[in-house]
Amino acid sequence: MKKIAVLTSGGDAPGMNAALRAVVRTATYYGMEVYGAKRGFDGLIQGDIYKMKSYSVSNIISLGGTILKTARSVDFHAQEGRDKAYEQLQSRGIEGLIVIGGDGSMMASDRFSKAYDFPIIGIPGTINNDLYGTDFTIGFDTAVNTALDAIDKIRDTANSHDRIFFVEVMGRDAGYIAIQTGIGGGAELVMVPETETSIQDVISTLQAGWDRAKSASIVVTAEGNAEGSAIDIAQKVKSHINNKDIKITTLGHIQRGGSPSAFDRILSSRLGLNAVEALRSGKKGVMIGIIKDEVVYTPLDIAVNTPKPLNDELVRMVEILNS
Numbered sequence: 001m002k003k004i005a006v007l008t009s010g011g012d013a014p015g016m017n018a019a020l021r022a023v024v025r026t027a028t029y030y031g032m033e034v035y036g037a038k039r040g041f042d043g044l045i046q047g048d049i050y051k052m053k054s055y056s057v058s059n060i061i062s063l064g065g066t067i068l069k070t071a072r073s074v075d076f077h078a079q080e081g082r083d084k085a086y087e088q089l090q091s092r093g094i095e096g097l098i099v100i101g102g103d104g105s106m107m108a109s110d111r112f113s114k115a116y117d118f119p120i121i122g123i124p125g126t127i128n129n130d131l132y133g134t135d136f137t138i139g140f141d142t143a144v145n146t147a148l149d150a151i152d153k154i155r156d157t158a159n160s161h162d163r164i165f166f167v168e169v170m171g172r173d174a175g176y177i178a179i180q181t182g183i184g185g186g187a188e189l190v191m192v193p194e195t196e197t198s199i200q201d202v203i204s205t206l207q208a209g210w211d212r213a214k215s216a217s218i219v220v221t222a223e224g225n226a227e228g229s230a231i232d233i234a235q236k237v238k239s240h241i242n243n244k245d246i247k248i249t250t251l252g253h254i255q256r257g258g259s260p261s262a263f264d265r266i267l268s269s270r271l272g273l274n275a276v277e278a279l280r281s282g283k284k285g286v287m288i289g290i291i292k293d294e295v296v297y298t299p300l301d302i303a304v305n306t307p308k309p310l311n312d313e314l315v316r317m318v319e320i321l322n323s
């Protein structure tokens with residue numbers, strides 16, 4: 001394989017640049033030409049594709065975001081858009097594609113790869129960590145560390161004012177960021193979409209803490225909770241407890257930005273390098289991942305459609321460590 005392309009798609013994640021660097025440098029090392037498509041699948045469709053050289057990725061390993069930019073492409077959902085994307089690749093003689101993104105991007109890659117018999121290797125890049133076939137996705141570790149830093153600061157105010165804080169973290173329908181942030185930040189309770197936690201459960205947990213003379217509490221809530229956002233949950237709790245000072249913090253996109261952690265830089269570099277080697281060796285239609293420190297390949301449809309349950313031990317720990 002002589003010519004390949006790379007793009008970043010879906011939400012940006014810290015470490016995407018480190019992965020791009022690894023892809024470009026590895027392809028260059030093997031004497032391949034590498035092209036970058038701008039703004040995810042939109043760039044493929046519009047032919048916004050440019051040749052990348054080793055120096056195109058200089059000094060980006062420590063940068064958050066993605067130098068190729070990203071998008072949630074509406075046009076790629078349509079057959080016409082995907083046909084155009086294929087023509088753009090064909091007309092440039094590009095023989096393989098590396099897609100760095102989340103579950104939606106892997107689904108799109110599976111569809112495209114099967115429809116046009118086009119070799120694609122997916123690299124899991126999303127702060128959500130919601131992809132089967134890898135222990136960790138690019139950006140998750142940095143997002144958790146950013147959220148933890150925020151929780152540590154919030155705890156100062158919670159303690160000084162004897163307040164209850166509801167802190168909402170991202171993750172879409174997955175509770176990975178919430179559970180790890182909750183454990184690392186010593187939260188009194190973590191509400192994740194994977195486990196049912198009623199408003200009564202929240203009140204009982206908080207009450208148990210007050211009975212043990214706890215004066216401040218932090219509840220970490222995942223954005224995909226059945227009980228709603230942190231604002232919704234706080235309002236419901238407040239209607240049962242009127243003698244407590246309740247505050248809400250939604251961390252939002254702060255979790256997606258910033259310089260990637262050491263863990264994310266190394267994960268991204270490893271996945272990027274191995275993705276190029278996978279294309280060279282004839283692999284296609286798979287997502288690359290790392291499980292128990294081993295590089296593994298999972299068919300894209302399996303990576304997207306297989307649930308990745310939260311580790312039960314982590315869920316169990318919160319209650320015990322808060323007692």
Ligand SMILES: Nc1ncnc2c1ncn2[C@@H]1O[C@H](COP(=O)(O)OP(=O)(O)OP(=O)(O)O)[C@@H](O)[C@H]1O
Nearest residue numbers: 010011072073076077101102103104105107108126
């Ligand atoms: N079924 C599909 N068919 C065609 N294209 C799709 C499909 N699903 C997703 N895509 C494309 O992939 C893009 C990225 O998907 P999405 O917006 O869900 O983000 P993601 O990759 O899941 O990233 P994140 O986890 O950060 O949200 C979409 O904007 C769309 O262009």
Ligand SMILES: O=P(O)(O)OC[C@H]1O[C@](O)(CO)[C@@H](O)[C@@H]1O
Nearest residue numbers: 011102126127128170171172256
């Ligand atoms: O930035 P956007 O497009 O609003 O997307 C937000 C979503 O993207 C993520 O940050 C990554 O998928 C989710 O955790 C969140 O639900």
